Amino acid sequence: MINADPKRGIFHLTCEEFSYILQIKDGRLLQLYFGAPIADADLSYLLPCFASGSSFNQPVHHLPLELPTLGSGWYGEPALGAIGSDGNNVTELRYQDYKILPHKEDLPGLPSLSQPPTAMRGQNETKDDGTLQILLKDELTGLAAVLSYSIVSGTLARSMELINTSDAPIKLTHMASATLTLPLLPPAGSGDSDYSLIHLQGNWARERRVVRTPLGRAETKIESQRGASGHEENPFLALAAPGADENSGDIYALSLIYSGSFQASAQVRDFDNVYLSIGLNPLTHNWLLESGEHFVCPEAVLVYANRGLNQMSHLFHRIYRDHLCRSKWAGMERPVLINNWEATYFDINEEKVMALAKTAAKIGVELLVMDDGWFGNRFDDHRSLGDWYENPIKLPHGLAGLAKKVNQAGLKFGLWVEPEMISPDSDLYRAHPDWCLHAPGRTRTEGRNQLILDLSREDVQDFIIHTMKHILNSANIAYIKWDMNRNMTESFSALQTPERQMETQHRYMLGLYRVLDEVTSAFPDVLFESCSGGGGRFDAGMLYYMPQTWTSDDTDAVERLKIQYGTSLVYPASAMGAHVSASPNHQVGRKTDISMRADVAIGGNFGFELDLDKLSREDLAAARDYVAKVKKLRHLTSQGTFSRLLSPFDAPNYRAANYVAWQFADQQDLLLCIYRVLSEPNPFIHRVRLTDLDPNALYQADETDPSLPACFKGRTFTGAALMQVGVPMIFKGQQDFCSQLILFHRVKEK
Ligand code: DGJ
Numbered sequence: 001m002i003n004a005d006p007k008r009g010i011f012h013l014t015c016e017e018f019s020y021i022l023q024i025k026d027g028r029l030l031q032l033y034f035g036a037p038i039a040d041a042d043l044s045y046l047l048p049c050f051a052s053g054s055s056f057n058q059p060v061h062h063l064p065l066e067l068p069t070l071g072s073g074w075y076g077e078p079a080l081g082a083i084g085s086d087g088n089n090v091t092e093l094r095y096q097d098y099k100i101l102p103h104k105e106d107l108p109g110l111p112s113l114s115q116p117p118t119a120m121r122g123q124n125e126t127k128d129d130g131t132l133q134i135l136l137k138d139e140l141t142g143l144a145a146v147l148s149y150s151i152v153s154g155t156l157a158r159s160m161e162l163i164n165t166s167d168a169p170i171k172l173t174h175m176a177s178a179t180l181t182l183p184l185l186p187p188a189g190s191g192d193s194d195y196s197l198i199h200l201q202g203n204w205a206r207e208r209r210v211v212r213t214p215l216g217r218a219e220t221k222i223e224s225q226r227g228a229s230g231h232e233e234n235p236f237l238a239l240a241a242p243g244a245d246e247n248s249g250d251i252y253a254l255s256l257i258y259s260g261s262f263q264a265s266a267q268v269r270d271f272d273n274v275y276l277s278i279g280l281n282p283l284t285h286n287w288l289l290e291s292g293e294h295f296v297c298p299e300a301v302l303v304y305a306n307r308g309l310n311q312m313s314h315l316f317h318r319i320y321r322d323h324l325c326r327s328k329w330a331g332m333e334r335p336v337l338i339n340n341w342e343a344t345y346f347d348i349n350e351e352k353v354m355a356l357a358k359t360a361a362k363i364g365v366e367l368l369v370m371d372d373g374w375f376g377n378r379f380d381d382h383r384s385l386g387d388w389y390e391n392p393i394k395l396p397h398g399l400a401g402l403a404k405k406v407n408q409a410g411l412k413f414g415l416w417v418e419p420e421m422i423s424p425d426s427d428l429y430r431a432h433p434d435w436c437l438h439a440p441g442r443t444r445t446e447g448r449n450q451l452i453l454d455l456s457r458e459d460v461q462d463f464i465i466h467t468m469k470h471i472l473n474s475a476n477i478a479y480i481k482w483d484m485n486r487n488m489t490e491s492f493s494a495l496q497t498p499e500r501q502m503e504t505q506h507r508y509m510l511g512l513y514r515v516l517d518e519v520t521s522a523f524p525d526v527l528f529e530s531c532s533g534g535g536g537r538f539d540a541g542m543l544y545y546m547p548q549t550w551t552s553d554d555t556d557a558v559e560r561l562k563i564q565y566g567t568s569l570v571y572p573a574s575a576m577g578a579h580v581s582a583s584p585n586h587q588v589g590r591k592t593d594i595s596m597r598a599d600v601a602i603g604g605n606f607g608f609e610l611d612l613d614k615l616s617r618e619d620l621a622a623a624r625d626y627v628a629k630v631k632k633l634r635h636l637t638s639q640g641t642f643s644r645l646l647s648p649f650d651a652p653n654y655r656a657a658n659y660v661a662w663q664f665a666d667q668q669d670l671l672l673c674i675y676r677v678l679s680e681p682n683p684f685i686h687r688v689r690l691t692d693l694d695p696n697a698l699y700q701a702d703e704t705d706p707s708l709p710a711c712f713k714g715r716t717f718t719g720a721a722l723m724q725v726g727v728p729m730i731f732k733g734q735q736d737f738c739s740q741l742i743l744f745h746r747v748k749e750k
Helices: 044-050 308-322 351-364 397-406 427-431 457-473 496-521 540-545 555-568 594-601 615-641 654-658 719-724
Strands: 002-005 012-013 019-025 028-036 079-083 094-101 129-137 143-152 155-164 170-180 194-204 204-215 220-224 238-239 252-258 262-268 274-279 287-289 292-297 300-305 337-339 367-370 412-417 479-482 529-532 549-551 576-581 605-609 641-645 659-666 669-676 698-701 736-746
Touching: 002 094, 002 129, 012 129, 012 143, 019 044, 019 496, 028 170, 028 300, 079 155, 155 170, 155 287, 155 308, 170 252, 170 300, 170 698, 194 555, 204 555, 238 262, 238 274, 238 308, 252 274, 252 308, 252 540, 287 292, 287 496, 308 641, 337 351, 351 367, 351 397, 367 479, 397 412, 412 457, 457 496, 479 615, 496 540, 496 641, 529 540, 540 549, 555 576, 555 659, 576 594, 594 605, 594 615, 594 669, 594 736, 605 615, 615 659, 615 669, 641 736, 698 719
Parallel strands: 337 367, 337 605, 367 412, 412 479, 479 529, 529 549, 549 576, 576 605
Antiparallel strands: 002 012, 012 019, 019 028, 079 170, 094 129, 129 143, 143 155, 155 292, 155 300, 170 274, 170 287, 194 204, 194 238, 220 262, 238 252, 252 300, 262 274, 641 659, 659 669, 669 736, 698 736
């Protein structure tokens, strides 16, 4: 619900999950509250808390400004910075007006959340009421900001449009999408500095590890300058109150719907108040706004949860699955696939694809994906990106012929592409050497022997759109894996004027989004999966166009526990690609049983990435059984509520870190997934407590599962017992890397 009281200058957005209260004071827009829902919107009695006591602090420095600006006495990271044509960097925004739009509108050219039409709202969905827009303006410079707020299924979507209403150009230097400057109310006996900061850090093949550190007085910056959200940090941060854990305590989180360079910052400021921000990275993004022009910042999503990190994740999962992904696949079960990459790498041809397809069909796999190496002279990673035509030696019957054969074998056909890249050794580069990002007089830095096409250029965008449409029309292609295997250097465009070069990275993203929009809309039945050397662009921006992402190039089951666990903080399991690969694993050399590998992959969109013909007869039979199991369970793993139970990170003691557990639940069923990393001597049988069950309902473990431990057989359990007493973690055998899945069904009382 959006309540506006312009006479008292109060705006109150509220729903079952939160209240967000803004109030105007002396023309300035203040953020007075974000937290559990409250009825009283007038919080003006708090204003004395923000009085300045010293001549060294300008009044605005103390204020919880909704949009802190550069140059006018706010001595922290600004959310908005602008330089006028006279070189003046002062921006002072004052409230002008507001309006409430009946619907949430899409952001032009950018991915964003949508509110479902009333008729399509699910039973449990809160009513989301349009959008509150508040207009602020600097009368002197003519820079105006329209701030938009929409409640989307228990979360707050926030975006900002900047408009130059003056006759002279304005240079935008800081453009954050959301900030939290609010005074928190820490539990008694603690201060804001006792909050902790949670973010997702990593690198290639070890993405999104959960990092939780005390919130310092020194500013923490979480960022990417790479022209991609990156493997290293994710455009997300959360603040956890002292003692908050998976199931209890206050969490404030920000996530950005954007796939390029970003910056998030967190700090306890000098009067013990927290400051959080998220948006475009000022190191990589400036924008010249000519008279009359508009600039739209990416959308940020704010989440408040008072039942811990799992509740935060439930909110993110719901909006990113149900209100972000546009693909018709968002709510559909995904096909079990086999990808040839780790089976053959570049050494792929029709014969090998068909051998994989035939065995895959026998065990029930539904989709075959031909990965890198099928085009141009692509025998290794030194050439041919940009030459998107079949290699006639590898594919004598072309893509169309191969797709037909794969279809005849009973599988759908999918294809790998990397359309944003260009190899210096390619026909495309020889024809268009200026189509890549490059700076005059400087080395064109290569990464994986390739350069990046300059997607800020319309002719390059058109080329990619045309090429992709041509490929997709040329054969019966049901799936596309859209890869991107390096980050930006020399973010400079041959077509841009000097004063606009700092716009190249954002113009690239706008170009990419245009390309993705056109290609995915033209082929609505195709399932698209994004990828960037695994999870180097696992963000909400990409999920808008492509409902799933290849989570990591690390397919080792034990490493995947951490990667999938960390990813789940923000992104739903239905967004994660997860494959069973060979043992020993190609990234870490670890040997694991097929049961461990499959039990981990069941936690995402399940597939294989190995040569099935090299499996033993027993393992192939096990693979076939898993495919059947996945088909039975995937409604639950893709659409059920995912909760984390035991963490592989920073556990209080060795034992706890050694065990990992999560669950998927809907009204009827609960799938418990438990993992033990290392075997223990004389082991103690630990218990794990389930969550999200009806305490009074009765549940029974699925006894058709031959691996079910005997103690569960012939029994029913109340939800209360499963949640309070817990489930014993019993593993088969005494060995490292064990797993066990248990499916509980809700049963009727006898
Ligand atoms: C990186 C991807 O993450 C891999 O799965 C594979 O597609 C390779 N690129 C192919 O070059």
